[in-house]
Amino acid sequence: MATNRFFGLRKPVGRRQRLVSAFGIWAVFFGVWIFASSAGLVNDLLVPAPQKVFATTWDLFWERGFASDVMISISRVVGAFAMACAVAVPLGVLMGAFPAIEAVFAPFVSAWRYLPAPSFIPILLMWFGTGEAPKLALLFIGVIFFLITLIMDHTKNVREELVETALTLGAGRSTVVMKVVFPAVLPNIVTAMRQMLAMAWTYLVIAEIVASTTGIGAMMMRARRFLKTDEILSGIIVIGALGLIFDLLFALLHRWAFPYLRKS
Amino acid sequence: MTGQSTLQIRNVSKRFDLGRGRSVQAVQDISFDVEQNSICVLLGPSGCGKSTVLRMMAGLETPTEGEIVIGGRTVDGPGRDRGMVFQAYTSFDWLSVRKNVEFGMKINGLPASERKDRTAHFIDLVGLTKFADAYPSQLSGGMRQRVAIARTLANGPEVLLMDEPFGALDAETRWLMQELMINVAEQTSTTMVIVTHDLEEAIFLADKIVFLSSHPGRLKEEIVPQFKNGKRIADKEKVVKLDGYSDLEAHLMRLMRQEGRENE
Ligand SMILES: Nc1ncnc2c1ncn2[C@@H]1O[C@H](COP(=O)(O)OP(=O)(O)OP(=O)(O)O)[C@@H](O)[C@H]1O
Ligand SMILES: [Mg+2]
Numbered sequence: 001m002a003t004n005r006f007f008g009l010r011k012p013v014g015r016r017q018r019l020v021s022a023f024g025i026w027a028v029f030f031g032v033w034i035f036a037s038s039a040g041l042v043n044d045l046l047v048p049a050p051q052k053v054f055a056t057t058w059d060l061f062w063e064r065g066f067a068s069d070v071m072i073s074i075s076r077v078v079g080a081f082a083m084a085c086a087v088a089v090p091l092g093v094l095m096g097a098f099p100a101i102e103a104v105f106a107p108f109v110s111a112w113r114y115l116p117a118p119s120f121i122p123i124l125l126m127w128f129g130t131g132e133a134p135k136l137a138l139l140f141i142g143v144i145f146f147l148i149t150l151i152m153d154h155t156k157n158v159r160e161e162l163v164e165t166a167l168t169l170g171a172g173r174s175t176v177v178m179k180v181v182f183p184a185v186l187p188n189i190v191t192a193m194r195q196m197l198a199m200a201w202t203y204l205v206i207a208e209i210v211a212s213t214t215g216i217g218a219m220m221m222r223a224r225r226f227l228k229t230d231e232i233l234s235g236i237i238v239i240g241a242l243g244l245i246f247d248l249l250f251a252l253l254h255r256w257a258f259p260y261l262r263k264s
Numbered sequence: 265m266t267g268q269s270t271l272q273i274r275n276v277s278k279r280f281d282l283g284r285g286r287s288v289q290a291v292q293d294i295s296f297d298v299e300q301n302s303i304c305v306l307l308g309p310s311g312c313g314k315s316t317v318l319r320m321m322a323g324l325e326t327p328t329e330g331e332i333v334i335g336g337r338t339v340d341g342p343g344r345d346r347g348m349v350f351q352a353y354t355s356f357d358w359l360s361v362r363k364n365v366e367f368g369m370k371i372n373g374l375p376a377s378e379r380k381d382r383t384a385h386f387i388d389l390v391g392l393t394k395f396a397d398a399y400p401s402q403l404s405g406g407m408r409q410r411v412a413i414a415r416t417l418a419n420g421p422e423v424l425l426m427d428e429p430f431g432a433l434d435a436e437t438r439w440l441m442q443e444l445m446i447n448v449a450e451q452t453s454t455t456m457v458i459v460t461h462d463l464e465e466a467i468f469l470a471d472k473i474v475f476l477s478s479h480p481g482r483l484k485e486e487i488v489p490q491f492k493n494g495k496r497i498a499d500k501e502k503v504v505k506l507d508g509y510s511d512l513e514a515h516l517m518r519l520m521r522q523e524g525r526e527n528e
Contacts, residue, residue, distance in 0.1 A: 165354040165412075168322050169368035169419050170344025179371065183358045260357055260399040 048230040056230040057237060066219065070238060073204060073215040076132070077246075080139035081193075081200045088147035089189060095148070096155020096185070097177050109148050117142030118206055125211055135207040135215075142203035147196045154188035155181060187258045194250035201243050269297035270455045271321060271423060275330035278316050289480040290316045293330070296474050296486060298423075303449055303456045303496075305470035307463070307516065309523045313481025314459040318425050321457060322348045334423065344372060347421035351428040353408045355400035361387065362396045364411050368419030386414040389451075390444065406437035413444075417452060424456045430465070439500055442468055446498040463516045468503050471496070475516070478523040485519065487512070 006017060013021070030050055036042050037049040048056075060066035095102040117138055124134040158181050166180045208217025216235050223231035255262075278291040291313040298304045306314045319325040321332055323342040332339040334346065342348075347368075356364050365387055369379045387396050390410035400408050409429060416424060430438040442465060449456060460466055466473055467489055477484040491508025503509060 159352070159354075161350045161352050161354045162356065164322075164324055164342070165348065165350065166367075166371075167324070167342040168344075168346060168348040168425075169416070170372050175371050179367075180356065183356070186358075258358070260401055262401075 045227065046229055048233065053230050053233045053237065056228075057234040060219075060231065060234055066234075066238075069215055069219050070242070073208065073217070074242065076135050076207075076215065077139065077197070077200050077204050080136040081143060081197055083136070084140050084144040084147055084196075084200075085193060088144050088151055092148045092151025092189075093155050093177070093182055093185065095152040096158075097181050102152065105148075106152075109145050112141075113145040113149060117203055118210075121207070121210055130211060130213075135204070135212060138207045139200050139203045143196050143200050146199065147192060150192040150196070151185070151189055154192065155185045157188075158184045187254065187261060190250065190254050190257065194247060194254070197246055197250065198243060201239065201246075205239060268300045270300045270335060271298035271457070272333040273297070273317070273321070273330075274333065276317070276320060276327045276332060277329040278313070278320060278325065279328045291320075291327075291476075292480040292482050294476070294481065294483050295330075296483060298455060298457055299471070301449070301453045301455055302471040303445070303458065303469050305466045305473045306457065306459045306476065307461065307466045307473050308476035308481065308484070309478045309520060310461060312476045312478045312523070314461075314476060315427050317476070317481070318348075318427050318457060318459050321423070322346050322425050324348075344368065344419055345422045347416035347419055347424050349409075349412050349416050349424070349426040349429045351431050353400075353405065353412070355403075355408045355411050357400050360397050360399055361392055361403070361411050364400065365414045365418050367415060372419070382418050382420075386418040389417070389448065390414045406433045406441070409433065409441070410444075413441075413448075417448065417454065422455060424454045426456065426458045428459055428461070431460075431462075438465075443498050443500060445469060446496050450496060450498070463513055463520070464504075466516065467509065467512055468500055473516070475519055484523070487515075 006013070033047075033050050037044065037047060091105065095105055120141055121134070121138060124137050128134040128137060162180055162184055163176055166176045171179065204215070205217045208215040209221055212218040216239055220232045220235035223229075223235070273294055273296050276291060276294050277289070280288050280290055282288060294317065306317060308314055316325060320327050321334075321339065323339050323346065339346075356367065359367065362383055366379055366383045369382060374382075384393075384396075387393055390413055392407060392410055392414065395403060395407065400411060403411070409432075413426075413429070430441050433441065445456070445458070446469065448454065456469075458469055460469075470487075470489055471494075473487040473489070475484045475487060476482065489508075489512055491506050491512065492503070497503050497506075
């Protein structure tokens with residue numbers, strides 16, 4: 001009976017059970033970590049205790065100006081991502097709406113998608129030096145081609161009947177694209193942006209670890225030189241938290257901007 | 265029902281190219297007229313090319329041979345003079361019912377005050393005044409189809425083309441919608457072409473039934489339901505009780521069965 005209730009085959013679990021389960025897995029994780037470090041099972045230098053990591057995080061923010069590094073990282077992600085969207089949204093929609101435009105850009109875009117963005121780091125450094133430009137360029141290259149492809153595919157999936165309805169109401173090509181195709185695909189565009197923003201964070205960390213003196217990744221590389229594992233772990237936690245916050249912001253944006261997707 | 269024809273279908277054939285040298289003949293050498301202000305029903309077994317004929321009238325497909333003439337001009341692409349209602353739901357989900365109905369008039373540049381009046385009138389005509397500010401996702405299937413009909417009518421087309429518009433509705437809603445269409449035909453003097461494979465619906469709505477034979481679609485028979493004496497009767501129950509109703513139904517059943525057998 002009880003197993004049926006809490007362990008049903010493909011039955012959704014209740015909110016309470018979800019929360020308890022989620023809390024449980026993290027409790028186990030931190031439990032093992034605390035136990036391992038306090039019992040001396042792991043080298044204190046390589047794996048500091050969690051309470052130490054949290055204390056360090058606090059200290060970094062309030063005593064040592066870590067916030068400015070965090071702000072630099074955020075502005076890099078947001079800046080490069082905004083530039084990528086400014087190109088990818090119109091281009092992706094046009095490619096999805098007009099096969100002639102797809103025929104021109106698709107062969108180009110899909111080739112670039114198979115080139116891992118980090119392989120451009122050496123050349124970007126030679127072209128742009130060590131300022132902000134190479135980091136922004138890496139994020140831009142890393143995100144834009146996937147974003148274009150996703151948006152194009154979503155645009156193609158806009159139902160033909162909607163387009164034909166607009167045509168028989170007297171709409172011309174540009175009206176169909178602006179007034180029907182674009183609003184129809186917009187929720188999916190926001191979802192695609194949400195997915196790609198997660199990828200932008202990945203490239204940010206790579207850029208900052210490889211070639212930067214500022215930002216979260218650079219702080220972690222500095223900490224490595226002084227064997228400060230607690231600071232490295234702090235950096236990881238902050239990156240994770242930021243990723244989560246941005247994801248939540250996008251989820252909120254989606255809910256707020258598309259109320260008509262909710263039933264009742 | 266003046267004798268003048270609004271739509272002329274002249275020796276129309278349609279062959280679909282399936283690629284790799286294969287093709288399918290969907291419609292072969294069909295000719296018939298649709299009189300002004302009349303309701304013409306296209307009937308025939310599944311796959312006989314009813315939708316194809318309707319889509320060619322709308323300008324969404326081009327005939328391979330022959331031509332379709334509306335008001336003296338050869339159809340060349342879709343236009344606001346021929347509104348279309350599809351079987352699948354075509355509500356613009358991001359717009360309220362009111363904005364949906366207003367859509368065609370807005371893109372065609374009607375002044376706002378006239379738009380407002382017509383929108384209210386046609387929302388009322390399909391009985392959705394209470395839901396004018398709802399989003400389509402909050403409506404039932406039948407209500408969404410009524411939105412589509414109101415949107416098309418509000419745009420003031422000369423010809424209303426409908427492809428199995430009530431196919432997905434339950435019996436009761438279907439019945440209401442059929443009676444609604446009779447009322448609309450009386451009140452707006454719109455010419456209608458309606459595709460269906462429901463015999464009852466065909467007899468009830470039609471001033472003329474155009475029966476297509478199966479694959480490739482040819483004109484089998486043009487039938488005027490004489491028993492209605494050239495009148496439209498908005499009460500379905502009365503029509504069913506008229507002398508001659510069951511004879512016509514039996515005749516259509518025979519045609520359907522014949523075609524079905526030849527198809528095997
Ligand atoms: N876009 C298309 N490409 C290729 N073949 C098509 C296309 N549209 C229709 N056909 C073919 O043309 C024939 C007629 O199709 P159509 O949809 O007009 O029939 P229908 O009478 O509307 O059938 P139903 O009652 O099932 O809706 C079918 O054999 C169909 O496979
Ligand atoms: Mg059909």
